[in-house]
Structures are given as structure tokens and as C-alpha cells.
Amino acid sequence: MRAAIMGMLGRLRYDHSILFVLAIGIGTLAGYGAIGFRLLINAWGYLAFGASEEQLIAGIIRLPWWHMLLAPVAGGIVVALLLKWFLPDGRPQGVSEVVESVALRDGRMDFRAALANAVSNATALGFGSSVGREGPVVHLAAAIASFFSQRLHLSPAVMRTLVGCGVASGVAASFNAPIAGVIFALEVVVGHYALHAFAPIVVAGVAGTIVSRIHLGNFPAFTVPPLEIASLWEFPAFGLLGVLSAVGAILFMQSIFWATDLRRHISSLPDWAFPPVGGVCVGIVAIWLPEVIGVGYEGTDSALKGSYGFGLLIALFLGKIALTALCTAARFGTGVFSPALFTGAMLGGAFGVVTASMFPDFTSGPGVYAVVGMGAFASSVLGAPMSTILIVFELTGDYEVTMAVMVAAALSSMITHFAYAPSFFLRQLERRGLNLESGKASHLLKSTGTKAVMRTIFSTVPKSASIFEVRRHLVAQGGGKLMVVDENGALAGIISFADLPEEAFDPDLNHLVRAAEIMRANPAVIYASDTLESGLRMLERTGEHDLPVLSDTSSRLVIGILNHEDVLKAYNRALLDSQGKD
Missing domain, CATH: 1.10.3080.10 (Clc chloride channel)
Structure with missing residues (x-):
């Protein structure tokens, strides 16, 4: 059965x-x-x-x-x-x-x-x-x-x-x-x-x-009051908030990595002692700024309703960044989604207070800016602008506010992507030696050595080989490149049919012309320790169809041939695989 x-x-x-x-x-x-x-x-x-x-x-x-x-x-x-x-x-x-x-x-x-x-x-x-x-x-x-x-x-x-x-x-x-x-x-x-x-x-x-x-129950994560954009002239301000959100998001992410690096340099404490140290940090901050502990949805709700003043908003913005960095570094939990929403709402709310004080007749309330800041900040940290824009839309149901979030999130994500990293998660993986910014296929090129794809069947001749032997080897292998090696077996040059002069086909010269005289000396090569990305880059830069793979820079022994088509096939397989196509 x-x-x-x-x-x-x-x-x-x-x-x-x-x-x-x-x-x-x-x-x-x-x-x-x-x-x-x-x-x-x-x-x-x-x-x-x-x-x-x-x-x-x-x-x-x-x-x-x-x-x-x-x-x-x-x-x-x-x-x-x-x-x-x-x-x-x-x-x-x-x-x-x-x-x-x-x-x-x-x-x-x-x-x-x-x-x-x-x-x-x-x-x-x-x-x-x-x-x-x-x-x-x-x-x-x-x-x-x-x-x-x-x-x-x-x-x-x-x-x-x-x-x-x-x-x-x-x-x-x-x-x-x-x-x-x-x-x-x-x-x-x-x-x-x-x-x-x-x-x-x-x-x-x-x-x-x-x-x-x-x-x-059918309740959203946040209770957002009815919001309204006072004037279309506010959109430049929303764009500026997007720029500030990018700066804040970079500070937020880098603070976590700074704190993590600091923990690694503290060798006097065992790993198990760090979560309680994180608890001490939480307890101290809770006495003075209880809003920043935990997930922070209560504080985010209050910011979206415009309940906080400028000074408290800035204090909560900085306090949340610091405490999230300390807790994450201490391994007292993980997760940046909620802290990013909280921090972005505080930054946006503070920006809204300043804007309202400068242009009272043309500015929406701080709650609108808190929503926009929340979306822009989170999109930069998560590397997911579409998701955060849609979260805001599903929370507010307001097209105009969503348009403002789109402007701010687009600018924020673009700045963060090019100035720092595509997302917090990819930066985390990069710090562990995994570069997945361009996906699995790109990671394969960056992490796989040339030995995994190279061809191990090739022909070599000594420098003293006659032109007759050179022709015979090229015909036997169906063209391609013939490796010319010195007395120590190190690569001295390469020969292909295109390298042969017209006289090379004169039978009278079969045993007079030597490989050393017609070889292409100092050819482009790739080493066994190089990655497929380096190999592909060398192939494309030189225009060669294949390259000799050498053991190392000192002995320069030929161990294989890296073929352009083989590298592209490996990349294409990984690309299709990453898209779910077997």
C-alpha cells in the first residue's frame, strides 16, 4: 500500500x-x-x-x-x-x-x-x-x-x-x-x-x-487613521524623505554589523554569555525608553497617529537602532522587519514635524510622513520595495499615500542598493562569503573553481617538436590548441592551425621548423585556483574560445583546458535551475 x-x-x-x-x-x-x-x-x-x-x-x-x-x-x-x-x-x-x-x-x-x-x-x-x-x-x-x-x-x-x-x-x-x-x-x-x-x-x-x-480576526498589523495628502507640492518632500531614509537604513544595517564585529573581538566572554548581556541592554533601555523594546508595534502605531513630538521621535529612532544592533549582535533574537518599520516611522514622523513647522499650510500631518518613512526605510533594509509598498497600500487603502510611498521607496532603495548593499539579508550572506546578489547562477561563477568545468583531455608537444609532429597532433585532436611545454613541463606557448605559417605545410620543411619557432609565446592563461567568473572574464577579454589551465604560477604545469562553451553551459544550467526549471 x-x-x-x-x-x-x-x-x-x-x-x-x-x-x-x-x-x-x-x-x-x-x-x-x-x-x-x-x-x-x-x-x-x-x-x-x-x-x-x-x-x-x-x-x-x-x-x-x-x-x-x-x-x-x-x-x-x-x-x-x-x-x-x-x-x-x-x-x-x-x-x-x-x-x-x-x-x-x-x-x-x-x-x-x-x-x-x-x-x-x-x-x-x-x-x-x-x-x-x-x-x-x-x-x-x-x-x-x-x-x-x-x-x-x-x-x-x-x-x-x-x-x-x-x-x-x-x-x-x-x-x-x-x-x-x-x-x-x-x-x-x-x-x-x-x-x-x-x-x-x-x-x-x-x-x-x-x-x-x-x-x-480581520485586523491589520497597524491601526492607521484616515490620511490625506494636503498638496501635490509635497511630493518633492517625500522624495527628500526617501533620501534620508536611505541614509538612515544604511546606518541601521551598518550598526548591526559594527556591533557584531565588536562581539567577535570580545574574546573574554564565552558565546553563551552574550544573550544575557543583550538582556541587560534591553533592561537598561526599557527603564528610560520602553517604547523601543520588543517588536515595537505599539510605538509604530503611535507614530502613525502623530502622537509623538519631535524630540521623542528622534530619541526613539536612535534608541531603536542602537538596541536592535546590540540585541542582534548578542544573539538575543534576530529579525529586522519590525525594527525597520518602527525606525522608519520615527524618522518619517520627525521629518513631518519639521516640514509642518516650516510649511504649515501645504503639509500633511506627521502621520502621513510616518507612513511614507516606514515604507521607504523598510524597502531599503529588506531590499523589497514592491512588498513594502503593497504592505502600506493594504494597511491604508489610500492611493495617494501609496503614491508617496512609491516615490520615497524607489529613491531610498536605489540609493541603498548602489551606495551600500541590495538588502540587509544579502549583506549578511556576503559577510559569510556568499555573494548571492545576482542569484544562484552568479554565485556559481564566483564560488566554483576552473577545475570543476575544465576539460582534461589535451595534447602537448615539447618546444623541440618538428612542424610535422605539430601538424599531426592538431589533426588528431580536430584543431583547437596544442600546448607547447619546456623541458620542465611548464607551458611555453600554444599553437593552433591559425598560427601555422604557409611554409608549415611544405613537406621539405617537416623536420627543419620547430614548435618553438612558430608557437604563440606568453598566451593568456587561467590558474586552477581561479574561479569560473575570472575564467569567463579572461575568455571574453581575450576573445579566445578556450584557455590553458595551469597548476600554479610557479610550476605552470598544464592540467586542463577551460572552454568558453562549457562555462556558459554551467552558468545556463544554474540559471534555469534557480528559476525552477529542471
């Missing part, structure tokens, strides 16, 4: 109808995963502060200072134990690990580690860590999809699509924003919009949203 079922699944594994059924199932499970993650955060929140995630600020300000200080430290200890015992490399995981998994491992993820990661991050958030909940939800949802895909022995292309389904459902359930969830999965994780992936991911996003609305 089991064999019959597996056989049926094998026959249907490439059928689009079964893919839709799987997408619904994965979307539903990922939606419940997102709900379970939120419930776990609330459970820890009640234990630590006597308040849920949504009412954290109201609950924490009633507590004595020592409670605010010690509760996050206790949470840091629990997180440290979880990281030490259950996570392979001792660090929390998020969106960047999902991007890496899809690009390099066809979506294969360790489900047990993902569960431990979800518990660890929910614990950190429940105890006030200033990180985001969406990154861990994305990781958990992707792991759920990966788990079932591996159990069903699905093809790599289908597995990657289903991981995208999980991501779409997780984001949609978190924000009650199905369109944004779908576009985020395609834009950030899957990396393309091909129809065979787009359709099931849409279905999964809708399934996750339905699950969320059944259990949590």
Missing part, C-alpha cells in the same frame, strides 16, 4: 494540480505556525512582564525598575541555553538563511533546528528583545515547507516553490496582508516571478491569510 502511494506521488510530483493542493496545505500549516509563534511570544510576555506583545508598553511601565532590568536578563539566559543545546552553530536564524537554502540547497532545511530557532526567537521577543518577529516566522514557515517537501521526495524545483509558499503564508499571516506576503516571497526568497511558481505561492498566501483571520 505504501509503495502504491509513493508511486502515485512520484507520478504526480510534476503535476500542477497536486502542486496547488500542496500549496494550500503548506500555506495552512505555515499560517498556523505564524499564529503559534505569536502565542508563544505572548506566553513569555505574560510570564516576564504580565502583558501580551500588543500591550507590552502599557504593561511594562507599571513595573518597578528592577523588574524591567532583570526580566530580560532571565530571558537572555533561557535563549543562551536554547542556542547552546539545540542550534548547530549557536546563532539564531532568519530570512538570510532561507535565501541561502533556496539558492544553494534547493530549499533543504533542518526542521528540528528551525523549531528550536522559533522557540529561541519567541523567547527573546517575549522577554523584550528589540528584534522582529517576521524573520523567525519566515524561517519557520520555510522549514515547514521544506520538511514536507523532503518527506515527499519532491523535485528541487517544486521544493523551492513550496518554500516560497511557506514564506508567503508566514508574511501574509503576520501582517494580514496577502498581496505583500506573495510579493515578498517572490521578490526576496524565490527570486523570480515565473507563472509556475507565482500561482501556487498566491494560493498559499491566501491560505495563510484565511487562517490568520479565522483565529486572530
Whole structure:
């Protein structure tokens, strides 16, 4: 019976109808995963502060200072134990690990580690860590999809699509924003919009949203009051806010990496001690700026309603950047989605206060600028302008405000992309030695050595070889290049039919002309230690069809031939594979 079922699944594994059924199932499970993650955060929140995630600020300000200080430290200890015992490399995981998994491992993820990661991050958030909940939800949802895909022995292309389904459902359930969830999965994780992936991911996003609305109600992540743009003359101001958001986003991302580098240089503390240190930072900041701890949705809501003054907005902007950097570096949770929304709302609100004071008759309220800043800032950090624009539209339902976000997000994303990095996640991977900015195919060129693609069948002749021997070898190998080596076996030059002079075909000169006299000396070469990217660049620069591959710069022994067509075939295979085409 089991064999019959597996056989049926094998026959249907490439059928689009079964893919839709799987997408619904994965979307539903990922939606419940997102709900379970939120419930776990609330459970820890009640234990630590006597308040849920949504009412954290109201609950924490009633507590004595020592409670605010010690509760996050206790949470840091629990997180440290979880990281030490259950996570392979001792660090929390998020969106960047999902991007890496899809690009390099066809979506294969360790489900047990993902569960431990979800518990660890929910614990950190429940105890006030200033990180985001969406990154861990994305990781958990992707792991759920990966788990079932591996159990069903699905093809790599289908597995990657289903991981995208999980991501779409997780984001949609978190924000009650199905369109944004779908576009985020395609834009950030899957990396393309091909129809065979787009359709099931849409279905999964809708399934996750339905699950969320059944259990949590049809409420958006933020309560945005009715907004109105006072004048079309404000659009230059929105563009300027986009520029400032790019600068702020770069500061936000770089602060995290500065703090991470600082932690690596502190050798006096063991790894398990850093989450409690992060808890100390959270506790100290909570005493003075409780708005910045936790996910921060309460503070974001207040900024969108224009409830904060300029001084507090700036303090919250800087405080959130600093605390998120410290918590992330201390491995006291991970996730930058919520902090980016919070920080962008504070920056936009502060900009709106200044603009309103300068041009009171032509400026909308600070709430409009907070929404625009939130979208522009988050689009730069996430590298997902389409997703953040759609999140704003699904929150506000206002075309004019969405147009303002489009202007600011476009400028912000463009500046951040060219001046710093395409996204926080890709910069994280780049710091680990993985350059996935241009996708899996480009990474293959950057990470694969020439030895993986080179041809190992070639012919060599000594410098003293006669023209007769040279002709015989060229004819035997069907043209191409003949390697001329010296007495030590090092490459001295190359000969092709095009290099042979007219006299080379004179039988009277068969044993008079030597290879050393007609070879092309000092040819372009590539080394075994070079990457395919270097090889392809050399091939295109020289116009050669193939290049000798040498062992190293000292011995210069010929070990193979790098063919232009072979490199392009390898790149094309990776390109098709990354787009889900087997």
C-alpha cells in the first residue's frame, strides 16, 4: 500500500494540480505556525512582564525598575541555553538563511533546528528583545515547507516553490496582508516571478491569510487613521524623505554589523554569555525608553497617529537602532522587519514635524510622513520595495499615500542598493562569503573553481617538436590548441592551425621548423585556483574560445583546458535551475 502511494506521488510530483493542493496545505500549516509563534511570544510576555506583545508598553511601565532590568536578563539566559543545546552553530536564524537554502540547497532545511530557532526567537521577543518577529516566522514557515517537501521526495524545483509558499503564508499571516506576503516571497526568497511558481505561492498566501483571520480576526498589523495628502507640492518632500531614509537604513544595517564585529573581538566572554548581556541592554533601555523594546508595534502605531513630538521621535529612532544592533549582535533574537518599520516611522514622523513647522499650510500631518518613512526605510533594509509598498497600500487603502510611498521607496532603495548593499539579508550572506546578489547562477561563477568545468583531455608537444609532429597532433585532436611545454613541463606557448605559417605545410620543411619557432609565446592563461567568473572574464577579454589551465604560477604545469562553451553551459544550467526549471 505504501509503495502504491509513493508511486502515485512520484507520478504526480510534476503535476500542477497536486502542486496547488500542496500549496494550500503548506500555506495552512505555515499560517498556523505564524499564529503559534505569536502565542508563544505572548506566553513569555505574560510570564516576564504580565502583558501580551500588543500591550507590552502599557504593561511594562507599571513595573518597578528592577523588574524591567532583570526580566530580560532571565530571558537572555533561557535563549543562551536554547542556542547552546539545540542550534548547530549557536546563532539564531532568519530570512538570510532561507535565501541561502533556496539558492544553494534547493530549499533543504533542518526542521528540528528551525523549531528550536522559533522557540529561541519567541523567547527573546517575549522577554523584550528589540528584534522582529517576521524573520523567525519566515524561517519557520520555510522549514515547514521544506520538511514536507523532503518527506515527499519532491523535485528541487517544486521544493523551492513550496518554500516560497511557506514564506508567503508566514508574511501574509503576520501582517494580514496577502498581496505583500506573495510579493515578498517572490521578490526576496524565490527570486523570480515565473507563472509556475507565482500561482501556487498566491494560493498559499491566501491560505495563510484565511487562517490568520479565522483565529486572530480581520485586523491589520497597524491601526492607521484616515490620511490625506494636503498638496501635490509635497511630493518633492517625500522624495527628500526617501533620501534620508536611505541614509538612515544604511546606518541601521551598518550598526548591526559594527556591533557584531565588536562581539567577535570580545574574546573574554564565552558565546553563551552574550544573550544575557543583550538582556541587560534591553533592561537598561526599557527603564528610560520602553517604547523601543520588543517588536515595537505599539510605538509604530503611535507614530502613525502623530502622537509623538519631535524630540521623542528622534530619541526613539536612535534608541531603536542602537538596541536592535546590540540585541542582534548578542544573539538575543534576530529579525529586522519590525525594527525597520518602527525606525522608519520615527524618522518619517520627525521629518513631518519639521516640514509642518516650516510649511504649515501645504503639509500633511506627521502621520502621513510616518507612513511614507516606514515604507521607504523598510524597502531599503529588506531590499523589497514592491512588498513594502503593497504592505502600506493594504494597511491604508489610500492611493495617494501609496503614491508617496512609491516615490520615497524607489529613491531610498536605489540609493541603498548602489551606495551600500541590495538588502540587509544579502549583506549578511556576503559577510559569510556568499555573494548571492545576482542569484544562484552568479554565485556559481564566483564560488566554483576552473577545475570543476575544465576539460582534461589535451595534447602537448615539447618546444623541440618538428612542424610535422605539430601538424599531426592538431589533426588528431580536430584543431583547437596544442600546448607547447619546456623541458620542465611548464607551458611555453600554444599553437593552433591559425598560427601555422604557409611554409608549415611544405613537406621539405617537416623536420627543419620547430614548435618553438612558430608557437604563440606568453598566451593568456587561467590558474586552477581561479574561479569560473575570472575564467569567463579572461575568455571574453581575450576573445579566445578556450584557455590553458595551469597548476600554479610557479610550476605552470598544464592540467586542463577551460572552454568558453562549457562555462556558459554551467552558468545556463544554474540559471534555469534557480528559476525552477529542471
